[in-house]
Amino acid sequence: MQSCHIGWFVWTRELMFKVIDAMKEEPLLWNSKHVHFKHRSKKNAALNRVAAQLQLPTEAVRQKMDVLKSSYHKNRRRLENQPANTEMRRLYKEIIRLMERFQDGGLSDMGP
Numbered sequence: 001m002q003s004c005h006i007g008w009f010v011w012t013r014e015l016m017f018k019v020i021d022a023m024k025e026e027p028l029l030w031n032s033k034h035v036h037f038k039h040r041s042k043k044n045a046a047l048n049r050v051a052a053q054l055q056l057p058t059e060a061v062r063q064k065m066d067v068l069k070s071s072y073h074k075n076r077r078r079l080e081n082q083p084a085n086t087e088m089r090r091l092y093k094e095i096i097r098l099m100e101r102f103q104d105g106g107l108s109d110m111g112p
Contacts, residue, residue, distance in 0.1 A: 011064060015054075019064055022050045029065065 026046040028034040036042040051058040082089035
């Protein structure tokens, strides 16, 4: 079982999938076009719902959400900065493709 630490909290792969699945139900947390995306109080309420549903500390869920978004954008930028026909560009393209499938729910069945 893979796991990682954020501060004092240990994240297993299974738990990360659960958080992402729960966050899919709260698009105002990740969809910048959502009508309430910029409303801090509504985003905090949505984040609290996700944390309560999973029985996790809200701050741990917030940190994980930030790390996942940062990782996604970092790999997007790497892809955009690679020359067109390089091995690294193909690698980053595959990573982005998998992350987008994951975001759409296509990988949640794959397990750890």
